[in-house]
Amino acid sequence: MLYCVHMTVNVPQGMDPERFERLKAEEKAVAQDLQRSGKWRHLWRVAGQYANISVFDVDNHDELHGLLSSLPLFPFMDVTVTPLARHPSAID
Numbered sequence: 001m002l003y004c005v006h007m008t009v010n011v012p013q014g015m016d017p018e019r020f021e022r023l024k025a026e027e028k029a030v031a032q033d034l035q036r037s038g039k040w041r042h043l044w045r046v047a048g049q050y051a052n053i054s055v056f057d058v059d060n061h062d063e064l065h066g067l068l069s070s071l072p073l074f075p076f077m078d079v080t081v082t083p084l085a086r087h088p089s090a091i092d
């Protein structure tokens with residue numbers, strides 16, 4: 001199943017900047033592993049915002065929730081999930 005996920009990162013006020021940099025590095029490593037696995041199909045920056053639009057390819061809502069909630073930056077994100085269905089005019 002495909003899901004479009006909009007993640008907005010809220011930089012935590014007062015957090016030690018070094019700790020936040022470590023969290024970002026951990027987030028990058030997890031995100032790149034999931035992209036290599038094929039589960040995180042697309043990762044795009046939303047221009048002008050500390051946000052991304054992603055497409056996940058996972059078995060079900062529970063798997064998606066497990067992946068998203070294990071992201072290191074998850075506690076600092078607003079997340080919106082949109083399940084995707086096939087468009088009848090799509091050619092691929």
Ligand SMILES: O=C(O)CC1=CCC(=O)O1
Binds near residue numbers: 029
């Ligand atoms: O920077 C972001 O949009 C949050 C994020 C998701 C994966 C990643 O590496 O950073």
